[in-house]
Amino acid sequence: MTEERVPEQGRRAYAEFHRLVELIESMVLRPARRGWRLPLLCLVSRPGTPSPLAMLAHVFAAEERRVPHVRLDATGRDVRALLHEAYTGLVAGNFGGADRLAFRHYALADGLMQVDLTGVATNRRRRELIRQLRERMSQRAASDGQQAPPDPGGWLGVLLWFVLRVLPGVTFWLLTKGWLFGAGRRFRWFLRQQYLAPELAAGDFVAFASRLTVPSRETEDQEQIDLLLVHAFLQDLRVEYRRRPWRLKPWRRTACPVLLLDGLAPGNGGYALVRLINAVRDETGRSDPLLVIANGHDVPPDGLSPTDPAVAGQLVPLDGVEGAYRAWRSGLARARRAREDNAWYLQVEVPAADLTPYRNRLSRIVPHRPPWLARPVALVALVAVVLTTFGVWQIPGQAQRWRADCEWPPSDTGGLVHTAVRDGQCIGYSDHGRQFFSRDASLLAVQRQIFDQNREVEAAWAVRRDRPRVTLVYFGSLTKPDALPGEETFAGEREELQGMAAAQRRAYLEANDDRANPYLRIVVANAGQEMRYAADVVRMLADLARDEPTVLGVVGLVESRKAVQDAIKALGDLNLPVLAPTLSADRIADASSRYLQISAPNIDEATLVHDHVTEVLKKKRIFNFYTYGNVDPDVGAREDLYVNTLRDGLRSRFGGDAYQETYWRQGVDLTPVCADRFGDGVVFFGGRYTEFGAFAARLAENCSGRVPLLIGDDSVNRYLANTAARRPAPDNLPLAYVVKGELAYCNRIIGATDIERKLFLTDVRTVLSLCQSNSPIGERVGLAYDATRLHLRAVRTIAGNLSAPAGREWNPREVTPTTVYVTIRDVADPAYRGVTGLIRFDANGIAVGKRLTLLCVPNIRRAFDSPSDVPREIDRHPIDPAENKLYGTPPPNRRACTTQG
Numbered sequence: 001m002t003e004e005r006v007p008e009q010g011r012r013a014y015a016e017f018h019r020l021v022e023l024i025e026s027m028v029l030r031p032a033r034r035g036w037r038l039p040l041l042c043l044v045s046r047p048g049t050p051s052p053l054a055m056l057a058h059v060f061a062a063e064e065r066r067v068p069h070v071r072l073d074a075t076g077r078d079v080r081a082l083l084h085e086a087y088t089g090l091v092a093g094n095f096g097g098a099d100r101l102a103f104r105h106y107a108l109a110d111g112l113m114q115v116d117l118t119g120v121a122t123n124r125r126r127r128e129l130i131r132q133l134r135e136r137m138s139q140r141a142a143s144d145g146q147q148a149p150p151d152p153g154g155w156l157g158v159l160l161w162f163v164l165r166v167l168p169g170v171t172f173w174l175l176t177k178g179w180l181f182g183a184g185r186r187f188r189w190f191l192r193q194q195y196l197a198p199e200l201a202a203g204d205f206v207a208f209a210s211r212l213t214v215p216s217r218e219t220e221d222q223e224q225i226d227l228l229l230v231h232a233f234l235q236d237l238r239v240e241y242r243r244r245p246w247r248l249k250p251w252r253r254t255a256c257p258v259l260l261l262d263g264l265a266p267g268n269g270g271y272a273l274v275r276l277i278n279a280v281r282d283e284t285g286r287s288d289p290l291l292v293i294a295n296g297h298d299v300p301p302d303g304l305s306p307t308d309p310a311v312a313g314q315l316v317p318l319d320g321v322e323g324a325y326r327a328w329r330s331g332l333a334r335a336r337r338a339r340e341d342n343a344w345y346l347q348v349e350v351p352a353a354d355l356t357p358y359r360n361r362l363s364r365i366v367p368h369r370p371p372w373l374a375r376p377v378a379l380v381a382l383v384a385v386v387l388t389t390f391g392v393w394q395i396p397g398q399a400q401r402w403r404a405d406c407e408w409p410p411s412d413t414g415g416l417v418h419t420a421v422r423d424g425q426c427i428g429y430s431d432h433g434r435q436f437f438s439r440d441a442s443l444l445a446v447q448r449q450i451f452d453q454n455r456e457v458e459a460a461w462a463v464r465r466d467r468p469r470v471t472l473v474y475f476g477s478l479t480k481p482d483a484l485p486g487e488e489t490f491a492g493e494r495e496e497l498q499g500m501a502a503a504q505r506r507a508y509l510e511a512n513d514d515r516a517n518p519y520l521r522i523v524v525a526n527a528g529q530e531m532r533y534a535a536d537v538v539r540m541l542a543d544l545a546r547d548e549p550t551v552l553g554v555v556g557l558v559e560s561r562k563a564v565q566d567a568i569k570a571l572g573d574l575n576l577p578v579l580a581p582t583l584s585a586d587r588i589a590d591a592s593s594r595y596l597q598i599s600a601p602n603i604d605e606a607t608l609v610h611d612h613v614t615e616v617l618k619k620k621r622i623f624n625f626y627t628y629g630n631v632d633p634d635v636g637a638r639e640d641l642y643v644n645t646l647r648d649g650l651r652s653r654f655g656g657d658a659y660q661e662t663y664w665r666q667g668v669d670l671t672p673v674c675a676d677r678f679g680d681g682v683v684f685f686g687g688r689y690t691e692f693g694a695f696a697a698r699l700a701e702n703c704s705g706r707v708p709l710l711i712g713d714d715s716v717n718r719y720l721a722n723t724a725a726r727r728p729a730p731d732n733l734p735l736a737y738v739v740k741g742e743l744a745y746c747n748r749i750i751g752a753t754d755i756e757r758k759l760f761l762t763d764v765r766t767v768l769s770l771c772q773s774n775s776p777i778g779e780r781v782g783l784a785y786d787a788t789r790l791h792l793r794a795v796r797t798i799a800g801n802l803s804a805p806a807g808r809e810w811n812p813r814e815v816t817p818t819t820v821y822v823t824i825r826d827v828a829d830p831a832y833r834g835v836t837g838l839i840r841f842d843a844n845g846i847a848v849g850k851r852l853t854l855l856c857v858p859n860i861r862r863a864f865d866s867p868s869d870v871p872r873e874i875d876r877h878p879i880d881p882a883e884n885k886l887y888g889t890p891p892p893n894r895r896a897c898t899t900q901g
Contacts, residue, residue: 074270255367264296499784560585560642606649627687700730744782856897
């Protein structure tokens with residue numbers, strides 16, 4: 001069907017439904033590592049519209065490998081009938097390649113409920129139940145007219161009698177006691193689970209089982225029986241999908257089973273079944289691999305009436321389902337940690353549009369092929385694998401890739417990925433979940449979010465091909481060879497990626513509404529510790545830019561070092577604009593005519609520090625302790641442009657004997673700068689943040705009770721962004737430090753009236769869950785957001801000037817990196833109103849008059865822990881009345897930083 005024959009409303013509904021299918025695909029095909037965490041996905045459709053489950057059943061019905069699924073109609077069915085039909089469908093279904101599911105717990109409970117002891121005397125019911133249980137577990141049922149086997153006599157006859165008569169009884173007794181290795185586990189499970197009061201049986205399985213038979217169960221709590229059946233059903237799925245090295249079948253199951261429940265309505269079994277599954281998950285605290293997708297005209301039960309406005313307000317539209325799912329997962333994790341109840345429902349409102357014409361457009365969800373070692377052929381090839389593994393390990397490079405978490409072998413399954421190993425680190429670039437950089441959990445989380453949004457962008461652009469599509473490269477330092485598990489070393493890089501992720505989401509929403517706005521794909525590039533391998537990665541990016549015409553710029557380049565300046569030059573030779581959110585070394589722009597810097601240069605920072613020291617603190621001297629990070633001092637003296645130009649700026653501003661400096665290392669005595677001996681001076685930390693924690697501890701130790709006024713450079717904000725690094729800090733040590741993006745902090749943007757900061761607040765809350773309760777926003781988030789948005793604004797300007805007819809597919813070669821660079825400068829002339837202040841460039845591409853702020857944190861250890869511990873502004877440069885009025889920020893109360901703030 002062509003686009004012209006389908007109404008616009010249908011196209012929009014299809015695009016939203018397509019995102020729902022992608023979310024379901026990620027749920028179903030995600031391997032279980034720390035629990036499945038699958039919600040009860042309750043679709044709420046309007047009466048008279050076709051059931052969306054028909055579309056989903058079509059999506060699951062692939063030709064070869066299929067997702068295990070069964071579709072049921074809840075109309076007129078009770079819980080037990082639905083469970084039995086789901087069990088039958090999943091057991092008998094042919095889903096292509098995967099081993100059949102075995103429901104041992106549920107089948108045993110279901111079989112017990114079919115035992116009818118009505119006509120049996122009460123004192124004989126136990127014996128009759130044992131007989132029927134033994135028949136069910138034997139390979140064949142006993143026949144009433146079966147003849148006894150012939151008796152050969154002698155010792156052979158005794159042995160035959162023992163095997164046929166005694167051994168089955170002993171085996172059954174061991175089974176029901178749970179003492180038979182392996183097979184007895186399901187009997188023990190029934191006596192240890194929590195429903196139907198198994199403790200009343202005092203460890204006797206037969207006594208417990210008799211309560212499920214007819215007529216005994218008529219006196220039992222029927223809801224407890226239903227809960228037991230649901231629990232047994234889910235327990236079987238947990239067991240069947242529990243991966244262990246010695247169990248091959250679970251490894252061959254690469255898709256979670258799906259239960260499609262149609263016709264959900266108050267009073268029917270489907271409504272009750274959804275409630276019971278939620279109760280079992282909540283009460284047992286255990287997740288399972290069953291994805292339940294229900295459809296009805298009412299929201300699911302959660303203790304409130306279906307018509308209650310409080311419930312109706314929880315409905316999520318399709319275009320917000322990804323964010324709602326992320327929020328639900330976060331809420332579930334918090335509830336588990338706090339041991340609180342948590343609803344597993346995710347209620348999604350389905351559009352009223354008829355999506356049937358789009359049925360064949362939806363891609364089928366096909367389970368991944370099982371790992372090679374889990375396939376039957378692996379048993380034959382095991383010896384060959386063992387023999388070749390040692391040989392492969394000796395191949396130079398491959399073992400290094402494994403150890404460095406670098407993609408191996410390279411794959412062509414999608415995405416832009418190119419990697420190499422240097423010094424035990426995986427460097428290169430990626431826009432896909434096949435390759436992440438770093439082992440830090442927070443850094444991995446934001447990369448995963450960006451890569452997921454990349455997939456959304458691809459899906460949306462497939463529907464709206466007349467929109468521009470832009471690729472930006474985030475270029476930074478994301479790994480180091482000696483990173484410890486759980487160590488958050490790259491808080492600054494994480495913040496910049498968060499800013500780009502927020503801008504990416506905003507671009508996605510704007511491109512959906514206006515064809516001049518571009519969709520944004522983000523490629524993450526890693527140059528290793530301190531950008532040491534930037535040259536190698538630039539060569540990879542050169543090939544990427546040549547093959548992918550949508551690559552129009554680079555954001556990032558975190559630290560002002562010689563290697564970064566060389567990378568800027570190399571990128572400039574490729575005509576790629578570089579938008580640096582935080583680089584500030586003086587004269588770094590000399591390397592390229594395509595360089596743009598949105599932060600103030602170091603000479604402006606030196607001016608701010610000088611004016612604050614001399615005018616506010618009324619001090620005459622400053623003592624600068626500088627460091628170079630994890631490099632040799634001689635190397636740093638040649639290559640660390642940030643530290644060295646900041647030293648030069650301070651020296652030129654203070655001049656003569658008013659400026660002193662020394663390279664700080666562990667063990668240096670700081671007693672000479674204590675307050676009683678350096679009363680007319682201020683201590684300045686002008687080095688890399690990695691040494692600031694040790695410096696602060698040494699200063700507090702040497703100057704106990706006599707701590708001098710302390711000011712830190714803007715690198716220190718990376719230390720303050722790292723909660724774990726601040727925990728060992730000295731108590732009650734005040735610090736003033738320079739920041740570049742304070743205007744985009746939570747206390748500034750909450751209540752902002754300008755449109756850009758209002759959008760920014762919405763984006764960081766929706767995408768990053770920041771600026772909510774005690775979740776501050778880092779400095780670099782706003783700076784990276786500005787850099788990304790400025791680039792996209794230039795592309796939008798170019799696209800808006802093109803007179804291409806509506807509906808024509810976007811030609812990426814109509815926009816070049818050079819035209820984007822020129823347009824960025826035009827957009828910032830006279831100034832671009834960003835979330836971190838007015839952005840305007842001089843002839844070299846350096847920000848002119850960009851706001852710098854001096855913040856005071858009264859206690860380093862507790863910075864950002866509560867509203868009273870949030871750093872406060874104590875000075876600013878420049879104090880621009882026009883900008884202050886534009887952003888609603890009056891001049892600060894210039895004062896010293898003390899323990900009182």
